[in-house]
Structure formats: C-alpha cells, structure tokens
Amino acid sequence: MLRPVIMIGCGGSGQKAVRYVRAAVKRKLEHTHWEDGIPAAWQFIGLDTLNVQEAPGEIPTMPASDYKSIALQYRTFSELSDALLARHIPRERLGYRELIGWRPKAEQVNVPLRSGAGQMRAVGRTAGVVALGTVVRPRLEEAFTACKSGGPELEEISEHLGIPVPPGTATPDPIVVVLGSMAGGTGAGILLDVIDLIRRTDRTGAFPIALI
DSSP states (O other), rough: OOOOEEEEEEEHHHHHHHHHHHHHHHHHHHHHHHOOOOTEEEEEEEEESSSSOOOOTTTOOOOOEEEETTTTTTTTTTHHHHHHEEEEHHHHHHHHTTTTSSSOGGGGGOOOOOGGOTOHHHHHHHHHHIIIIIIIIIHHHHHHHHHHHHHHHHHHHHHHHTOOOOOOOOOOOOOEEEEEOOOOOOOOHHHHHHHHHHHHHGGGGEEEEEEE
16 A cells, blocks of 8 residues: 655745645646545645745645745835744743743844744744744644544555555555755755644654655
C-alpha cells in the first residue's frame, strides 16, 4: 500500500516547494485517470507570515485550509513582541528566560509582518512561538487523523496505480517531511520548532525528515 504523507513547507521557499509537489502529484493522478483528487491521507501544508500565498499565477495554490499565516492579526514586529512578552509576565517565570538574547529590539525591525520576516530568523521564530501552538498544532492534529483514517482510500488508489495490497494490510505510519530555507526569515526561524511540534503532536511523527 502507498504510505500516507504529511509535507509541510515553512516560509516562502518551503511552502512554494510544497505547492510544486502537490501540483505534480495532482497531475500524475489525473494522467492515470484517477478522478477523486488527492487522497486525504496525503497532506500538504504551508506556513508563512504572509496572509496570502505568493506567486499564485506561477505556482498553483493549495486550498486555503492548508495554508496558515503565523503572523496572526499583528501588523508589526513590535505588536508581535508585545503579545509574546505578555504571555510571560512576570519576568520571574521560567518561560521568560527563554526569550532573552535572541530576539531583536522591536525598533530595529521595520518590515511589515504581512510582507514577510525580512530574512530575519528571529522575527520568523518569534511569530512561530506565538502561533505554532494555537494555529499550527490543530492543523497537524487534523493531518495525522486524516492519515490514520485514510487507509481504505489509499488501498483503492494503490490498486488503481498497479500496486497490489494484500488483504488485511494495515495503514502504514505517515512519511512526514518538513521543508524550509536556511537563508530566509520565516522558514529558517520556525523549521526546527515545527519539527519539535510534530514530534510532540503524534507518536507517528517521531521521525520527520527535514529538507533544508
């Protein structure tokens, strides 16, 4: 049986790469006359600070439910930083110590969040710290659930593509792949945190693959 897949693109380069792969998979299925679209057990997710997906004319976009902006409603890094610090007051709390030393001063960051992280990893990571637990984790939980329940459809599509499936075959654990650029802001800032979040979200995500 073909395996479930969860592919997550972090930042501009990462989510564009995932969109390219999703489009290629969709074309492949259409060329084999599969008419039911991409199976639910193949999950493609994009994460970025932008509100909308970049270059929609060049690269087919993914469904809106699969693209998550981690900038939330915040327009500037100053607003984002204030929201982060507000969660860790008083300063004696252990979480506050983890915020010291790596974040830039708010007045040093002029790029609007909804235009990206300005190739500053600390800006992307700050957005991730604020949003990963509330925005991304629920989407990951949905993805793992879809992989676990998608066995019958994967069996059908496997047979359609000429891959025999012996009776009683259990649905395999998903292949989990995280993509991101080392040179950017959002992707480079959140990639390792996303990997940690995957491991904490579901036991079948214990060994994700990183493409950097």
